[in-house]
Amino acid sequence: MKRVDEIVKKLSDAGLKITPQRIAVMQSLVEAKTHPTAEETYRRVSQSIPGLSPTTVYNVLDAFVRNGIVNKVKTDAGAMRYDPVTDNHHHLYCESSDRMEDFHDPELDRLLEEYFQNKKIHGFRLKDVKLQIVGEFENSKK
Amino acid sequence: MKRVDEIVKKLSDAGLKITPQRIAVMQSLVEAKTHPTAEETYRRVSQSIPGLSPTTVYNVLDAFVRNGIVNKVKTDAGAMRYDPVTDNHHHLYCESSDRMEDFHDPELDRLLEEYFQNKKIHGFRLKDVKLQIVGEFENSKK
DNA sequence: TTTTAAATTGTACAAATTACAATTTAAAAA
């Protein structure tokens, strides 16, 4: 089971204790490529871990975020979403379906980096630039 | 009172009925340049309109958003924020203080427009690109 | 001035998330 090993390593590297709940939550996030909410994650992970508490899912996700192995992403709709892809990327977002996908583009990143290197923003120390690319997915079946 | 006249005109142009609550909410949003939450707006506007209902603030803000004179903005922290500046712009955002400010930059917009004109994103019809510029405000008392 | 559709209000409700105390468990120490 290579997948689980990788997850264990990831948790371990982040200095987190290994628990079945944490493994299952991370596995669920990685498999679902849709940036699920805490509630969606709870429903999925409950199948493999009956008796799982919603609170645990919140705690686990929070621990992941604090340790930098998951990013919180907010959309304009209801709940917070969780993204296990932490390398630099942007998001495609469709308002009508509240669907969100990753958008990787090194060329764009280079362009932005160049631009902001010369650009001084008064009174602001820049750390990161994220794009939210808003539009419509063409085959919007959720 | 030029300010109030302008606000009345803005509401009127948007096809909205003029009410003291709506005037006061819009005035509060425009004066506070910090993209306040509904709750903050409620607290402020309550000072001039005692007996104001929180529900009204939500209703009013919602009407503003539906009619395009205010934008909803979500940050990584708790509540939805409201921005009375509706021309194209981006946001500076400080995670530690949850503070947010507008960032206007026509040159950047030109750059992005150019870039995305040539860039086809498979299965996605692009409508808009927004930047969230993350960093620290230098005089940010937390 | 009258009329009426829309806005405001208050209450109750709902969803998403957090606080907290009790229990269990992972993993370090013996």
Place this chain on the structure above:
DNA sequence: TTTTTAAATTGTAATTTGTACAATTTAAAA
């Protein structure tokens, strides 16, 4: 391996943010 301990999990309850809805009031058109 067993013991120890700090951390993780759980369940309940509370909180925060926002919405639904019926009754009342009001802006503004007729």
